[in-house]
Amino acid sequence: MVYLIIGNGPAGISAIESIRQIDDQGSIILISKENNQPYSRIMTPEYMTGEVEEEDLFFKGTDVYANYNVETRLGKMVEKVLPEQSMVVLDDGEKISYDKLLIASGSRPIVPSFAKEDIKGVFTLWDKIDSERVNNHLPRVKKAVIVGGGLVGLQMARSLTAYGIDITIIEKMNRLMPLQLDETASDMVKELLIRSGIKVLLDTEVVSLETDNQEIKGVLTKETKIPADMVLLSIGVRPNLEMVHHTSLEIDRGLLVNEYQQTNIRDIYVAGDVAQALCRITGGCNVRPLWPCAIQQGKVAGTNMAGGQEIFQGSIPMNSFQIFGLSVVSFGQIEVTEDVEEKIISYPASGAYQKLFLKEGKLLGIIFVGDIQQAGLLFHKHGKSLQQGYFGTIPLVEVENVYV
Ligand SMILES: Cc1cc2nc3c(=O)[nH]c(=O)nc-3n(C[C@H](O)[C@H](O)[C@H](O)COP(=O)(O)OP(=O)(O)OC[C@H]3O[C@@H](n4cnc5c(N)ncnc54)[C@H](O)[C@@H]3O)c2cc1C
Numbered sequence: 001m002v003y004l005i006i007g008n009g010p011a012g013i014s015a016i017e018s019i020r021q022i023d024d025q026g027s028i029i030l031i032s033k034e035n036n037q038p039y040s041r042i043m044t045p046e047y048m049t050g051e052v053e054e055e056d057l058f059f060k061g062t063d064v065y066a067n068y069n070v071e072t073r074l075g076k077m078v079e080k081v082l083p084e085q086s087m088v089v090l091d092d093g094e095k096i097s098y099d100k101l102l103i104a105s106g107s108r109p110i111v112p113s114f115a116k117e118d119i120k121g122v123f124t125l126w127d128k129i130d131s132e133r134v135n136n137h138l139p140r141v142k143k144a145v146i147v148g149g150g151l152v153g154l155q156m157a158r159s160l161t162a163y164g165i166d167i168t169i170i171e172k173m174n175r176l177m178p179l180q181l182d183e184t185a186s187d188m189v190k191e192l193l194i195r196s197g198i199k200v201l202l203d204t205e206v207v208s209l210e211t212d213n214q215e216i217k218g219v220l221t222k223e224t225k226i227p228a229d230m231v232l233l234s235i236g237v238r239p240n241l242e243m244v245h246h247t248s249l250e251i252d253r254g255l256l257v258n259e260y261q262q263t264n265i266r267d268i269y270v271a272g273d274v275a276q277a278l279c280r281i282t283g284g285c286n287v288r289p290l291w292p293c294a295i296q297q298g299k300v301a302g303t304n305m306a307g308g309q310e311i312f313q314g315s316i317p318m319n320s321f322q323i324f325g326l327s328v329v330s331f332g333q334i335e336v337t338e339d340v341e342e343k344i345i346s347y348p349a350s351g352a353y354q355k356l357f358l359k360e361g362k363l364l365g366i367i368f369v370g371d372i373q374q375a376g377l378l379f380h381k382h383g384k385s386l387q388q389g390y391f392g393t394i395p396l397v398e399v400e401n402v403y404v
Pocket of ligand 1: 006007008009010011012031032033034040041042043044045076077078079104105106107125126127151152155240243271272273274288289290291292294321
């Protein structure tokens with residue numbers, strides 16, 4: 001049996017571990033565009049500023065490929081998947097056949113149309129190499145603009161403050177981290193950023209970049225010009241799908257999979273940021289570019305590829321982080337719709353903000369800022385509720401029990 005794995009991120013590595021738990025004889029071949037041991041992208045902002053060392057990034061140690069008896073093609077890109085021939089073609093022309101294929105090629109940052117040209121001082125931050133490029137540029141940076149006030153944008157800002165750089169975050173929406181926070185929670189985070197010397201512009205759209213000799217000089221919004229000698233772009237990601245565009249694999253926003261992480265072509269599985277898999281909130285399929293989803297989906301895919309049976313229970317949007325010492329947890333559905341109501345348990349004036357989102361007396365999601373102590377227990381109950389037949393919800397009585 002030949003297992004071919006595309007991508008050495010958490011999804012690919014978790015699949016390899018699961019395959020080896022069942023099959024210690026089959027041949028595993030791993031192809032990765034990046035010539036690295038598996039590393040954590042989550043720490044790239046800290047690596048960018050030198051807060052963490054290169055070896056701290058590697059989440060599996062340096063002998064992971066040998067440990068799992070994996071043959072590698074590192075620094076090689078898969079250009080095409082040829083499902084009819086059960087084969088992939090690499091950028092150097094090599095063709096590799098498989099019995100089972102896992103596509104775990106992840107995603108990459110979206111580059112807005114105003115930044116398509118190669119401009120010195122304008123970066124995205126996704127790969128280890130991106131961090132190294134930014135790091136090389138940092139000594140000449142006095143003013144930086146971060147386009148996008150999502151989680152990655154805020155992580156970048158926090159890392160740059162240690163450098164004494166004047167930072168402005170520009171966010172198109174009316175709040176920071178729009179996928180995770182409401183306006184009240186965003187205001188709490190914003191206040192903290194401002195106290196740390198970071199400027200925050202909400203409801204503001206960047207329309208173009210000002211350059212001189214292909215070097216960044218500033219950012220233009222509809223209203224104003226902000227000088228900058230570095231711009232970091234962080235407006236979201238899109239799945240790496242180019243290798244399958246010409247195939248009959250079903251694609252929507254990502255590669256569509258069933259609960260086994262299997263595509264419409266039997267021997268091809270998908271996991272991680274590139275997959276559009278079951279979502280526990282809607283019951284439909286969703287792309288969910290989160291580390292824990294990549295690990296879980298990789299595990300399910302690897303187990304099923306090796307002949308075991310495991311089902312992906314569905315993803316829940318979940319973020320837990322600290323920014324300048326402020327703890328934030330957000331999970332589940334955090335939008336008020338016709339049949340979804342909100343219940344505030346604790347207001348910011350008390351130092352903590354806690355809001356529940358409820359539907360017909362069941363919990364759909366939470367936003368907790370400051371005091372997050374009960375969030376873990378609620379998340380656990382939320383997860384367990386699926387097995388009890390409550391799709392993506394917790395009966396309110398269980399929520400209330402957490403608070404008595
Ligand atoms: C700065 C930052 C902060 C983050 N913070 C969080 C966080 O707080 N919480 C959270 O849950 N998630 C966070 N994430 C997201 C998380 O890192 C990703 O969801 C996760 O890495 C996805 O794993 P993956 O295995 O699907 O893809 P990836 O980790 O992207 O790995 C994909 C692999 O595929 C390879 N590849 C791509 N195309 C090809 C090709 N054509 N041929 C061969 N190889 C290819 C790549 O080189 C790479 O090795 C963060 C990401 C970043 C960048």
